[in-house]
Amino acid sequence: MTKRRLGVLAAVAVLVAAIAATVSPGGSAKTTAPAAGSVSILSLWGGSEKDAFLKVTAAFTKKTGVKVNYETNRNYEPALRTKLAAGNPPDIAIIPSPAILLSFAKQGALKDAGALGLSSSYLKARFDPGLTQLVTYKGKVYGVPAKGNSKSLVWYRPQEFKKYKITPAKTFTQLLGISKKFDSKGKTPWAVGAGDGWPLTDWFEDIYIRSAGPVKYQSLFTGKTKFTDPSVVKAMNLYTTILSDKYVGGLENALGTKFVDGIGKVFGTKPSAEMYVEGGFVGGIATQQTNTKLKPNRDIKFFPFPTINPKYGSPVVFGGDYVVAFKDSAEVKQFVKYVTSAAGGKVWVSTGAVTSPNRTVPLSAYKSPLVKAEALQIQKTKAIRYDGSDLLPSTLGADWQSALQKIFKTPGDTKKILADFQKKADREFKK
Amino acid sequence: MSSQPVAGTMPKRSPGQPRGVGSEQSGKDTLQGLLFISPALALLATMIIYPMISTIRVSFSQGLGLVYDGWIGLANYKELLSQDPDFLDRSHFPPSGALANNVRWVVVYITLSLVLGLGLAVLTTRVRYESMMKAIIFVPMAIAATAVGLIWLFVYSPDPNIGVLNAIMHGWLGIKPISWLGRESTVNYAIIMSYVWASTGFVMVVLSAAIKGIPQEVIEAARTDGANEWAIFRRVQLPLLSLPISVVTVWLFINVIKVFDIIFVMTQGGPGTSSRVIAYTMYTQTFGGRGGYGAAVAVFMLILMIPFMALNIRRFRSEALT
Numbered sequence: 001m002t003k004r005r006l007g008v009l010a011a012v013a014v015l016v017a018a019i020a021a022t023v024s025p026g027g028s029a030k031t032t033a034p035a036a037g038s039v040s041i042l043s044l045w046g047g048s049e050k051d052a053f054l055k056v057t058a059a060f061t062k063k064t065g066v067k068v069n070y071e072t073n074r075n076y077e078p079a080l081r082t083k084l085a086a087g088n089p090p091d092i093a094i095i096p097s098p099a100i101l102l103s104f105a106k107q108g109a110l111k112d113a114g115a116l117g118l119s120s121s122y123l124k125a126r127f128d129p130g131l132t133q134l135v136t137y138k139g140k141v142y143g144v145p146a147k148g149n150s151k152s153l154v155w156y157r158p159q160e161f162k163k164y165k166i167t168p169a170k171t172f173t174q175l176l177g178i179s180k181k182f183d184s185k186g187k188t189p190w191a192v193g194a195g196d197g198w199p200l201t202d203w204f205e206d207i208y209i210r211s212a213g214p215v216k217y218q219s220l221f222t223g224k225t226k227f228t229d230p231s232v233v234k235a236m237n238l239y240t241t242i243l244s245d246k247y248v249g250g251l252e253n254a255l256g257t258k259f260v261d262g263i264g265k266v267f268g269t270k271p272s273a274e275m276y277v278e279g280g281f282v283g284g285i286a287t288q289q290t291n292t293k294l295k296p297n298r299d300i301k302f303f304p305f306p307t308i309n310p311k312y313g314s315p316v317v318f319g320g321d322y323v324v325a326f327k328d329s330a331e332v333k334q335f336v337k338y339v340t341s342a343a344g345g346k347v348w349v350s351t352g353a354v355t356s357p358n359r360t361v362p363l364s365a366y367k368s369p370l371v372k373a374e375a376l377q378i379q380k381t382k383a384i385r386y387d388g389s390d391l392l393p394s395t396l397g398a399d400w401q402s403a404l405q406k407i408f409k410t411p412g413d414t415k416k417i418l419a420d421f422q423k424k425a426d427r428e429f430k431k
Numbered sequence: 432m433s434s435q436p437v438a439g440t441m442p443k444r445s446p447g448q449p450r451g452v453g454s455e456q457s458g459k460d461t462l463q464g465l466l467f468i469s470p471a472l473a474l475l476a477t478m479i480i481y482p483m484i485s486t487i488r489v490s491f492s493q494g495l496g497l498v499y500d501g502w503i504g505l506a507n508y509k510e511l512l513s514q515d516p517d518f519l520d521r522s523h524f525p526p527s528g529a530l531a532n533n534v535r536w537v538v539v540y541i542t543l544s545l546v547l548g549l550g551l552a553v554l555t556t557r558v559r560y561e562s563m564m565k566a567i568i569f570v571p572m573a574i575a576a577t578a579v580g581l582i583w584l585f586v587y588s589p590d591p592n593i594g595v596l597n598a599i600m601h602g603w604l605g606i607k608p609i610s611w612l613g614r615e616s617t618v619n620y621a622i623i624m625s626y627v628w629a630s631t632g633f634v635m636v637v638l639s640a641a642i643k644g645i646p647q648e649v650i651e652a653a654r655t656d657g658a659n660e661w662a663i664f665r666r667v668q669l670p671l672l673s674l675p676i677s678v679v680t681v682w683l684f685i686n687v688i689k690v691f692d693i694i695f696v697m698t699q700g701g702p703g704t705s706s707r708v709i710a711y712t713m714y715t716q717t718f719g720g721r722g723g724y725g726a727a728v729a730v731f732m733l734i735l736m737i738p739f740m741a742l743n744i745r746r747f748r749s750e751a752l753t
Contacts (some may be wrong), residue, residue, distance in 0.1 A: 078718035085497040103720055107496050195613060197701060253589040255702040256613025261588070270592055395719035402517075406703040409615070420516065 038067035039331045042083075043094030043321070044076040048284045052351035059347045060338045066331045084109055089326040092335060094146060096321045097390040097397065098134040104324070105135075105142040111328040112140035116336050126340060126358050134386050135322055144340050147354040148320030149280035150374050151202045151387060152305040155266065156275045158298060168303035172210070172238065175306050179247045182274050188249035190242075191273035193262030194408055195255055197401025201389035203243065203277055204404055205317045208235040210308035214315050214383040221388035223429030227422045233414060238308070240411035249273060251409055264290050267300055277305065279319055283370040284353050296370045304377055315383035319390065320357060349375070393428045483733070490730045494722025507727035517704040518712055518728075529707040535619050536687045536708060543627045544683055545676065548634025553664060555635070556642055565639065569632035576629065580696030583625035587611040612698055615705040622697055622706060630686065634679050641675040642668060674746065681743040688736055709735075 045053055050072055057068040073079040076093065077100055083089045089109065095101045104110050113123060120141070123132050127145050135143040154169070161167070164185060169175040179189040193199045209217040212231040219225040220232065248254045249265075249272070257265070265273040267286040276282060283302075287294045294300045307314050323339055325332050338344045345361035348354055352368035355375040363379075366372035378384065389397050403421045407414050485499075490507055492499045511518055520528045555564045571579065588594030589610035591601040597608040611621040645668060653667050691710035694700060700707035700715070707715075709732050717725025 075718070078714075081497055081718060081720075100720075103495075195701065196699070250589070250610065252610035252613040253608070254610075254613065256587065256589040256610030258584075261590070261593075265590070272590065272592075393720065395716060395721055398715050398719055399517075402701060402704045405701050409702060 037065065037331060038069055039092055039329075039335050040069040040071070040090040041092045041094070041335075042071045042073060042076060042079065042090040044072065044074050044096070045094065045321075046072050046074065048288055048351075048353045049281070052348060052353035055351055056339065056344055056348045060335060060344065063338070064334050066334055068335075080104070084326075091327045091329065091332050092323060092325050094321045095143065095324055096319065098143075098322070098386060099391055099393050099397070101135050101143050101322055101324060102137055103393070105137040109326060110142045111325045111332075112142050113144060113336075114140060115328050116325055117333045118144065118336060118340065122340075126360055128357065128359075128384055130384060131318075131320070131357055131386065134391070143322030143324045144336060145357040146321045146323045146339055147348060148318050148357045148378075149355060150377050151279040151317040151319045152206050152315070152377075153280060153282070153302040153374065154275055154277050154305055155282050155286075155300065155302045157266065157271070158301045160274055169306040171306050172207075172242075172308045176242060178275075179242060183246055188247070188265075188273040189275060190248045191257070191262040191265035191276050192243060192248050192254040193257050193259035193278075194248075194251075194405060195257050195261075196259045197398075197405055198389060199259050199262065199278055200404040200408055201401055202279070202317065202319075202387070204235065204239055205388045206277065206305045207238050207308065208232070208388075209315050209317055209383075209385055210305070210312055211235050211238060213309070213312045214385050217385055217388065221391040223425060227418045227425060228415070232418060236407055236411075236414045236418070240407065240414070243408060255405060255409065260285060260289070267291055267294060269293075280355060280371060280374040281353075283368070283374075287370075296368065300370070302370070302373070313382055315385060316378055316381040317387055318357075318378065318384050319387040392425075396425060396428045399424055486726045486729050489723055490726035492723045494717075494724070494726055495720065497717070497722040500723075503723070507724050508731070510724070511727050511731065517707060518709075527705075529704075529709055529712045532619055532706065533688065533690075533708045536623055536690060537684065539620065540623050540627060540687050541680060541683045543623075544630050544634050545680065547627065547631045548679070549638055549672075549676070551631065551635040552639035552642055553668070556639055565632075565636065568635055571629045572632040574629065576626075576692040577696050579625055579629045580693040583621075583628075584612070584697055586625075587621055589613060612706075613702055615702060618698060618702065618706045622694060625697075626690065626693055630683065634683070637679055638672060638675055641672050645671050677746050678743060681739050684739050685736060688732055 041057070043050075043053070054070065057070060060066065061068055071090070076095070080089065080093055080095075084104070084107070095104075101110075105112075113120075118141075123141060123144065131145045132141050135141060154175070156168070164181065166178055166181060169178055182189040192203070205217070208220070208231075211234060212220075216225060216231055220227070220229070225231075243251075243254075245251050254262075259278070262273075262276060263278075263282055263286050265271065266276045267290050269291055283296070283300065286300055287296065304314050304316075323336060325336060339348075340358065342358065342360040342362075345356040345358040346365040349356050349361055349365050349371070350367050352366075352371055355366075355371055355378060357378070363372060363375060366375055389400050392400055399421060403417050406417050410417075488499045489497070491505070492501050492503055494500065513519075516522070516528060518528050519530045520526055525531065551568055555561050555568075558564060574582070585593060586595045587597075589597060589608050591597045591608050594608070596611065600606040601608050609617070611617050649667060649671075650663060653663050658666065689710050690708055691714060694706055694708060694711050695714070698706045700711050709728060713725050713728035713732065715725075716728060719725075
């Protein structure tokens with residue numbers, strides 16, 4: 001009898017353990033009931049990005065009377081997947097990764113642009129076809145580009161450049177020269193937030209698109225070119241050459257530094273490095289969070305990531321966000337119309353936090369000189385390509401970050417790490 | 432945390448009366464008992480049994496959209512144990528990967544938490560400001576694991592201007608700053624230490640309560656027999672503490688198998704994949720779009736925990752019956 005009770009207890013214990021094992025550790029699954037005349041929106045934006053977006057939604061509410069229930073969740077993907085599995089998605093979500101967006105489209109969870117009242121000519125007049133092409137599934141567009149940033153920027157301190165008589169690099173060789181010069185003066189040329197994997201993916205993308213060209217770039221990140229391709233190995237060599245132990249102030253040190261801390265190393269009150277490669281959002285974080293005393297163009301500035309193969313010039317790697325709709329109510333239609341309009345875009349860019357991929361938003365609407373320069377770069381470039389790691393099917397995205405950290409740490413193992421990664425890519429792209 | 436529901440759901444019966452004997456009285460008792468436990472059972476069924484069965488079912492499918500979508504057999508388990516070097520890499524010795532990291536956690540975290548907790552419990556009962564000391568040591572237990580992670584991120588920062596640890600090592604001892612979380616050989620131990628910091632207080636409180644429960648006569652008898660303090664600890668207190676120690680050990684074990692939050696905050700499993708553990712793998716796979724594979728990891732984790740839970744309950748029962 002004791003044994004039987006023991007059995008019952010053991011079963012209960014197993015169940016308790018099961019809670020521990022199955023409870024999702026992700027963000028909260030709070031839901032807001034869609035009241036009449038309102039839209040619920042979920043995105044991962046926080047800080048200045050969120051503030052900027054709330055200004056847009058406030059302007060929208062003022063214009064249409066439709067209320068916006070906004071929710072931030074840094075881990076938007078688990079949040080959306082669980083909400084969707086529970087049959088309770090938000091009306092609208094902001095998704096930065098076209099691959100994740102398409103996975104939702106394939107599930108049949110999203111409304112396409114046509115159903116939302118946005119014709120293809122309407123989209124064509126506003127957005128680069130490359131951007132809408134990425135979120136097209138079976139001929140239908142499932143997301144509208146909302147905002148974006150160039151990720152092909154080298155941030156630096158103009159005063160330091162002046163002090164050492166350095167001019168911004170036009171070629172990769174010059175960039176290596178600048179690194180060498182800073183190093184010889186006892187300075188650390190680069191800060192890298194390698195503790196987060198994604199800044200490394202942006203480094204690689206900037207190098208790859210300039211050394212192998214935009215066509216090959218697109219083919220690599222959509223599973224047509226293999227990651228074991230010689231062009232990838234070649235780009236990795238450039239990647240590990242410039243991000244060498246002495247140029248980044250110690251590889252392990254960089255791997256222990258998060259993205260925002262890396263900005264602090266260059267633009268903080270006690271700088272310990274000279275340059276930082278990342279997107280336009282660095283400007284907002286540096287001047288609003290890291291060090292509010294910074295003056296744009298005097299203390300903080302950027303130049304475009306320099307060319308590698310002159311044939312491919314200076315393309316822009318673009319990281320952005322798409323607006324997607326899980327429902328097609330009248331309010332949702334009003335909202336997508338508003339965010340894709342010039343009026344909505346103007347409100348957004350005037351916050352100084354973002355650039356708009358919308359061609360009908362005039363440059364004069366930009367108030368911050370740094371963001372304006374970035375918008376100019378995006379408008380002038382011949383080739384604009386989406387952030388490659390966001391094109392990878394989702395589990396691969398995380399694995400790719402890990403792989404780049406590994407290569408960063410042990411350049412000698414590059415080929416083996418790429419081969420391992422390709423095995424995973426074979427499996428994921430096959431689906 | 433884990434053993435509380437157990438007590439609440441034990442079937443009730445009057446002492447001395449065996450259950451299950453076919454008398455009318457006991458049949459009535461059984462019915463009454465069932466009635467009493469039915470709310471708890473209903474709760475367990477919806478919140479635990481159903482999700483568990485569902486998870487097991489999903490683990491035999493691709494699990495796109497986090498739901499069962501067609502039988503694929505043991506493919507997920509096969510891949511998990513033989514083809515996923517990030518989970519278990521047996522190509523070299525010692526094996527590496529998330530599973531190996533979890534073993535590291537089990538050994539280092541449990542040993543350190545127990546030794547430190549026990550040591551502090553024994554020592555704090557002997558000092559004057561006992562309650563104050565205990566309160567100070569217990570405080571980290573009240574901090575959420577994510578906050579613990581953030582605090583220790585600062586402690587471990589490779590920049591001596593930010594990182595306390597490197598400031599001490601660099602400023603006072605003149606050692607070059609070490610990137611504790613950026614180095615593959617140190618990252619796991621660095622995270623483990625911060626988790627030990629957070630849970631030692633709990634171990635200490637439980638064990639010191641148990642120490643208080645040891646009758647003073649036993650200690651005095653030992654002393655009269657000429658035992659020194661070490662002998663009293665080793666030969667009298669420690670054997671009497673073996674039950675609470677085993678309960679705490681199981682608690683620590685479960686804590687360590689499901690550890691996730693602090694790793695997510697501190698390293699996201701990096702650098703590379705060097706600080707991933709089982710629960711972290713489950714998270715990245717499940718919410719990265721491979722629901723079935725993630726479910727397989729969850730089931731694997733569950734299987735790992737069962738023997739320890741059973742052991743704990745057996746221990747609990749045998750002790751309660753004496």
